[in-house]
Amino acid sequence: MNRQKALNMLGLAMRAGKLVTGEEMTIKEVKSQKAKLVLIAHDAGKNTQKKVKDKSSFYQVPCLDHFDSNELSQAIGKDRMVVGILDSGFAKRIEELILG
Template sequence: MSKQKALNMLGLAMRAGKLVTGEEMTIQKIRTQKVKLALVAEDAGENTQKKVKDKSTFYQVPFVNCFRSEEISQAIGKSRMVIGVLDNGFANKIKELISS
């Protein structure tokens, strides 16, 4: 249930303009330390997961890969594998919902 609530928060963050989507855009925002939480689909390619995870680790950005690409795409209304949350409030709430 909390997983669905986390996906709903992603949709809300998307409508609020607090997400960056796509691998390159997310990595670019991680480098400038604007991303507060990086999400990668668990069914994304190995290279994509490693690249985003390594960048997240280096820049000390929390990293999550517990959703499938269909779930992420449905939540935000776009077909994406990589998402960066730009707002602390949304990032903290999503992390809280995922861990509960």
């Protein structure tokens, strides 16, 4: 139930313009401290996962890999493996829903 709510919230954040999508854009926002939460598909490539997780941990941005690329893509309406949430309200709520 909460998985679906988190994905719905992700869709809302997308429509509100509070997301960056794609590996490079997300890493850029992590570096500039604008990203509040990073979601990476657990079926993303090993190099992509390592790169995104390393950057996230270095800049102390939470990074979760609880969804697959299909779920993430469906939630935001684009084919993506990596999504960065720029709004702290959305980030906090999505993290609460995923982690319980």
